[in-house]
Amino acid sequence: KNEVEQSPQNLTAQEGEFITINCSYSVGISALHWLQQHPGGGIVSLFMLSSGKKKHGRLIATINIQEKHSSLHITASHPRDSAVYICAALISGNTPLVFGKGTRLSVIA
Amino acid sequence: ETGVTQSPTHLIKTRGQQVTLRCSSQSGHNTVSWYQQALGQGPQFIFQYYREEENGRGNFPPRFSGLQFPNYSSELNVNALELDDSALYLCASSFPGQGGNTIYFGEGSWLTVV
Numbered sequence: 776k777n778e779v780e781q782s783p784q785n786l787t788a789q790e791g792e793f794i795t796i797n798c799s800y801s802v803g804i805s806a807l808h809w810l811q812q813h814p815g816g817g818i819v820s821l822f823m824l825s826s827g828k829k830k831h832g833r834l835i836a837t838i839n840i841q842e843k844h845s846s847l848h849i850t851a852s853h854p855r856d857s858a859v860y861i862c863a864a865l866i867s868g869n870t871p872l873v874f875g876k877g878t879r880l881s882v883i884a
Numbered sequence: 885e886t887g888v889t890q891s892p893t894h895l896i897k898t899r900g901q902q903v904t905l906r907c908s909s910q911s912g913h914n915t916v917s918w919y920q921q922a923l924g925q926g927p928q929f930i931f932q933y934y935r936e937e938e939n940g941r942g943n944f945p946p947r948f949s950g951l952q953f954p955n956y957s958s959e960l961n962v963n964a965l966e967l968d969d970s971a972l973y974l975c976a977s978s979f980p981g982q983g984g985n986t987i988y989f990g991e992g993s994w995l996t997v998v
Contacts, residue, residue: 874927
């Protein structure tokens with residue numbers, strides 16, 4: 776069993792829909808990253824969270840440390856949001872990230 | 885623009901050959917990690933370097949080796965290539981020893997072994 780689990784694996788949405796991607800982890804962490812990967816392969820860091828909530832534009836990320844759960848929300852989704860969204864856990868300061876398998880999002884116009 | 889550059893972007897090698905992939909990080913980012921991402925999977929940790937020394941390694945055989953240089957560049961070397969080594973190889977850099985710092989990824993190197 777992977778230490779970081781994401782759901783759903785695949786998600787198709789109509790433009791404008793509100794989207795939620797979930798991430799749960801089984802170990803104690805110091806921070807959690809949400810990453811976006813486009814078909815070309817490059818990964819962009821969206822958020823790094825250790826508590827609470829962060830917002831950037833139409834993206835919102837929340838984390839509940841006690842429940843070992845984080846969510847990424849996209850409001851007013853757009854086809855350009857289509858990508859793979861990956862959560863990755865940082866267990867302690869200088870350890871490598873532990874990645875989920877990603878959620879493939881397709882937003883249809 | 886993440887400030888992390890990888891080369892080459894795509895390459896094809898024959899089974900048994902050796903390959904060197906390169907990564908150039910932002911100045912001051914003296915922690916660099918390398919990941920292998922097979923199609924449809926999340927990235928898997930290969931190893932990490934801090935100030936030119938390996939300080940963490942994932943479940944990869946010794947034919948995967950690396951180097952980090954004082955100018956914040958690094959290399960991933962893979963010897964005796966196998967078909968299963970075909971994947972996207974990502975490097976990522978960050979400031980060291982500070983839990984929860986932003987991590988910067990390169991665009992990756994797509995390796996195909998035939």
